[in-house]
Amino acid sequence: MSYPAKLSAIIELFSGLPDPEKRETLIAYADQAKSQEPREGELFDLEDVRKDEECTDTVAIFLRLDQQGGAHFRISLGPQVQTLTRAMSSILCKGLEGVSPAEILEIPADFVPKIVGAELVRLRSQTVYYLLTRIKSVSKVWLQRQRTASLDNG
Amino acid sequence: MSIDSNYAHPDALVTTSWMADHLKDADIRIIESNEDVLLYDMGHLPGAVHIDWQRDLQDHTVRDYIQPEAFAALCSKNGITPETTCIFYGDKSNWWSCYALWVFRLFGHEKVKIMDGGRDKWIEEGRPLTREVPHYQETAYPVPASRRDGEIRAFYDDALAQSRANLPLIDVRSPGEFKGLVTHMPEYPQEGVLRGGHIPGAHSIPWKQAVNADATFKSAEDLRKIYETDIGLKPDDRIIAYCRIGERSSHTWFVLNYLLGFDHVRNYDGSWTEWGNRVGAPIEKSI
Numbered sequence: 001m002s003y004p005a006k007l008s009a010i011i012e013l014f015s016g017l018p019d020p021e022k023r024e025t026l027i028a029y030a031d032q033a034k035s036q037e038p039r040e041g042e043l044f045d046l047e048d049v050r051k052d053e054e055c056t057d058t059v060a061i062f063l064r065l066d067q068q069g070g071a072h073f074r075i076s077l078g079p080q081v082q083t084l085t086r087a088m089s090s091i092l093c094k095g096l097e098g099v100s101p102a103e104i105l106e107i108p109a110d111f112v113p114k115i116v117g118a119e120l121v122r123l124r125s126q127t128v129y130y131l132l133t134r135i136k137s138v139s140k141v142w143l144q145r146q147r148t149a150s151l152d153n154g
Numbered sequence: 155m156s157i158d159s160n161y162a163h164p165d166a167l168v169t170t171s172w173m174a175d176h177l178k179d180a181d182i183r184i185i186e187s188n189e190d191v192l193l194y195d196m197g198h199l200p201g202a203v204h205i206d207w208q209r210d211l212q213d214h215t216v217r218d219y220i221q222p223e224a225f226a227a228l229c230s231k232n233g234i235t236p237e238t239t240c241i242f243y244g245d246k247s248n249w250w251s252c253y254a255l256w257v258f259r260l261f262g263h264e265k266v267k268i269m270d271g272g273r274d275k276w277i278e279e280g281r282p283l284t285r286e287v288p289h290y291q292e293t294a295y296p297v298p299a300s301r302r303d304g305e306i307r308a309f310y311d312d313a314l315a316q317s318r319a320n321l322p323l324i325d326v327r328s329p330g331e332f333k334g335l336v337t338h339m340p341e342y343p344q345e346g347v348l349r350g351g352h353i354p355g356a357h358s359i360p361w362k363q364a365v366n367a368d369a370t371f372k373s374a375e376d377l378r379k380i381y382e383t384d385i386g387l388k389p390d391d392r393i394i395a396y397c398r399i400g401e402r403s404s405h406t407w408f409v410l411n412y413l414l415g416f417d418h419v420r421n422y423d424g425s426w427t428e429w430g431n432r433v434g435a436p437i438e439k440s441i
Contacts, residue, residue, distance in 0.1 A: 027195050083192035120191050122208060123345060123399070 003111060004103065007095030014115040022117050026087040033086040036093040037076040038062050044074070046145075048138045056080045059131070061138045063101075070098035073135060084120060084128045091115060092131055101139035107132070157270065160374035162415025166408075167270045167371065168241060174281055177201050183234050183290075186273070187244040187254040189401075197283030199243070199276065203232045203290070207250050207401070211257045217424075222298040225261045233290025236263065243269035243276070246401075247369040249361075253404040256421055259306055261298045268408065271370040278368070306407070308394045308420040310428055310435075313353060316394050317436070322387055323356040324395040326406045327426065331398075332358040334439035337430070345398060347430040351437040353396070357385050361402040364409045377414055389416050396422035396429075 003011060014022055038044070042064070049060035057078025064072045073096060075089040096104060109132055113121050116128055157167045168176075176182065177200050184202040186194050194204040205211065210228055213220055220228070234240060240258060242251035248268055255266045269276070277283070303309075308316070316323050330336045334351035338344045352358070363380050364372055371377070381387045393416060395403040400423030410416040429435050 023192065023195060026192060030192065030196065082190045083196055084190075087192070119209070122191070 003107060004096060004099040006097055007091075007099075007107070007111065010091055010095050011111050011114050014117075019117055019119065022115075023120075026084065026116065026120075029087040029090040030083045032090040033075075033077060036074055036090055038074040042074065046138055046142050048134065048141070051078070056082070056127070059085075059134060061131075061134050063138050063142060065101075065142070066098070068098075069100050071101050071104060071139065072097055073138075075131070082127060084116060085131060088112075088115075088128050088131050092135060096135065101143050104139040105136055105143075107136075155370070158371075158373050161413045162374075163412045166267055166412035168267050169270055170276050170279055170281060173199070173241065173243075173269050173276070181237065182239045182241055183232060184269075185232075185240055185242045185251070185254060187242055187250040188273070189244075189246050189250055193245055193273070195285065197285055200282060200284045200286070201288050202243075203288060205232070205254050207253055211254060219257055219260060219301065222261060222301060225257075226295045226297040229263070229295035230293045233293055234263075234295060235293045236295065237265070239265040239267060241267045241269055243272050245273050247274075247362075247365050247405070248272040249401045249405050252408040253401040256306065256404040256407055260301050260303070262302060271368055275368055275370065306411075306420055308396075308422040310422075310424055310432065312420065313394055313396065313422045313424075313429070314435075316392075317353050317355050320355055322391050322393045323353050324387075324393060324403075324406060325352045325356040325358050326361040326395055326397045326402050327352075327358075328360055328362075329358060331426070332356075332360075332440070334437070339398065345427055347398070347427055349430045349435075349437055351430070351439040353429060354436050354438040356396075356438075359385060359406070361397070361405045364406065371409065371413060374413065377409060381410065381414060387416070389414065390418065391416065392418040392420075394420050394422050396425040398426045399423065400425050 017025060044062040044064045046063040051058040057080035060076040062074040066072060073093050075093060077086060077089060109129055112129055121128060155169055157164045157169060184199050185205050186198050186202045187205050187207060188194060211219060242255045244251035251268055251272060255268060258266050325332050328340050332352045337347045337350045364377060366372055395406045397403040400421055403421050403425060407419050407421045410419045
């Protein structure tokens with residue numbers, strides 16, 4: 001499957017970078033993680049706030065659907081969350097903007113090493129995959145609720 | 155806050171305030187070692203270099219540490235000589251800085267210290283960080299004659315012999331890992347271990363018992379109670395400590411060796427990721 005256009009552009013950007021610049025770009029994305037947090041007054045269709053047993057800190061995913069059915073994510077991360085995961089939160093919020101929940105479920109995780117680089121995906125940094133899993137999980141729950149609601153209404 | 159003078163080697167620690175006053179000392183090298191692979195890039199102590207536990211200290215093909223030639227090259231690149239006092243600090247309550255310090259000791263580098271409380275304490279106190287990467291004049295660090303594997307490092311066979319001889323083995327993992335209830339650390343993903351439990355006869359003394367809430371080491375009196383009074387270890391005991399991959403046990407190795415003055419402590423860095431996967435390795439569970 002091809003990646004959504006915005007995510008694809010980010011992957012392409014990283015793919016062309018030598019390792020040191022890849023690192024710098026990841027830092028720049030990590031710096032922007034705060035700006036992906038929910039803003040005051042924003043309303044969401046689904047919120048998933050939890051600290052899983054196998055995670056260092058709380059990861060909160062907020063989903064809003066626009067009128068065309070496109071997803072918009074906000075993510076807030078606890079202070080102990082690793083820098084790579086922070087970078088990935090910015091990348092995913094931007095890269096998946098406007099993509100439908102059904103499409104999100106189909107996105108393969110193989111883009112992660114293309115962005116992060118093989119050197120940084122290693123023992124003790126595997127949580128870099130975790131955010132995509134959580135985003136898919138939220139998308140799946142939202143789709144299930146929609147199906148249930150349409151059955152109830154039908 | 156000052157360093158407890160009752161430690162066996164109080165000079166093995168420096169406080170964050172001491173560090174702040176000595177950032178530009180010519181005879182020291184400040185070394186950051188973290189679990190978070192990009193944390194150094196996000197900001198570090200002014201003048202600090204980055205030594206990564208995997209990239210810099212481990213062989214990339216064989217599960218082992220670098221060879222003496224590579225260690226000498228690493229030190230030379232970072233402007234370190236055998237006379238340089240290396241002061242380590244990092245995230246995770248100094249797990250990885252103790253690990254890096256232990257590897258430096260493997261190669262016989264004598265002048266090593268830990269910044270008590272690590273990176274989190276430095277930040278908590280509002281002290282400065284920079285993203286500027288320092289460059290030091292390259293040195294010609296002599297290639298160490300050997301690695302001190304036999305003195306401060308234990309292998310599977312050593313740990314097995316220790317277990318069979320009922321000699322002290324310290325399991326520094328969490329109680330759940332020790333009991334065999336879980337095969338991952340709390341708050342971490344699975345790291346590919348097939349069996350849970352502990353080495354037969356091991357004492358459970360989680361690393362965390364040795365630190366205060368601010369990641370500083372507990373007082374000498376508190377540490378003696380934990381390791382000597384409660385468990386019955388003696389300073390001349392031959393001890394092996396282990397965890398999952400050797401970083402938390404490096405922390406305990408530092409405590410026993412430098413803060414309590416135990417002279418015969420070895421770190422089994424193969425730890426549970428080796429033992430729990432090894433065909434035929436004896437395992438005890440205590441559920």
